[in-house]
Amino acid sequence: MPDDTQSLGRCPNCDERITTPWLLVEYEKDDGTEGIWAECPMCEDVVAPE
Template sequence: MNADESSLGRCPECGECIPKTWLLIEYKTDDNETDLWAECPACESVVAPE
């Protein structure tokens, strides 16, 4: 994850920063980790930000 609080991280497809406002879903996994999916505003892909 990115240290910038207004960002979810970077798109693994194009490398652009993904703002929190583009978050689609956030959920807990079976091992109690938090995962999320977001749409990248630059390449319009649905990704798991890095």
């Protein structure tokens, strides 16, 4: 079972902590690293957590 408290990073717009339930998309970047898009629970924007 996933840990719902695992942090994905912070919203680049409002600095809110984003956790795994807010994850929308995981993908592989051209350089082979993993990228993610998530919804910020505070500002409700779709962002790449930092």
